[in-house]
Amino acid sequence: MGWKENRELRKVQTEPLIDIKLEPVEYRIHFLRLKITNVGKGGAHNVKIKLFPEPSLDASFLVTAQKAIKVFMQRDFMIKGVNYLAPNDSKYTDYLSFTGLNPKELDSEYFFNLIFNAEIRYEDLKGKKYKNTYKIDTSELKIYKLGESFEEALPKALAGIQKSLESMSKNINRQTAFLDKKSKAEETHWNE
CATH class of the missing domain: 2.60.40 (Immunoglobulin-like)
Incomplete structure (x- = not known):
């Protein structure tokens, strides 16, 4: 067998x-x-x-x-x-x-x-x-479906854009504060 x-x-x-x-x-x-x-x-x-x-x-x-x-x-x-x-x-x-x-x-x-x-x-x-x-x-x-429908994808995309803009705004504020602090330090150095 x-x-x-x-x-x-x-x-x-x-x-x-x-x-x-x-x-x-x-x-x-x-x-x-x-x-x-x-x-x-x-x-x-x-x-x-x-x-x-x-x-x-x-x-x-x-x-x-x-x-x-x-x-x-x-x-x-x-x-x-x-x-x-x-x-x-x-x-x-x-x-x-x-x-x-x-x-x-x-x-x-x-x-x-x-x-x-x-x-x-x-x-x-x-x-x-x-x-x-x-x-x-x-x-x-x-x-089979490729991606989401427009109605599903739009709110998620807008939320992602909003989050990115908030993150960019925070980074710009931090960079501005750092540069202001650095320029004041340099200004003090030249005044002396």
Whole structure:
């Protein structure tokens, strides 16, 4: 039994495992893209990725899901596949933007309520075939928030400014008192 478990462990340690996730772009928080990564210990060959909307989506959300999928599928590797994806290697799709400045953008209210599926097929070095299907729920990203709202941040910022001004005023008063004392001492020295 131990020999069988060891054999299974060795096999798992050499298998590829392709993972896909929706993530913000590091240098632009309002851009999102898909990251496809081989998190397994073995290389993945002939990787094919297919994206499709969740069948249970309402018709109004279906249009947004199809637009998002069209943007993600624009990269050559998403269309033709990847010949080889090494362990810990990643590929990134085109990004979606929510700033209102370019035609790739989508309505964020619809987008952050989508669910779409990613089907990934690939092989290991020996030709063993794998198929994984992932549900990508965009609503999970709604909980992330950068900073505070203006209404929350303004009173704190004003209190911080007030505190800084009071501290500067005290420092100026101390410096003025020190300089006055020093100049009086010098004046006394010259009068003698």
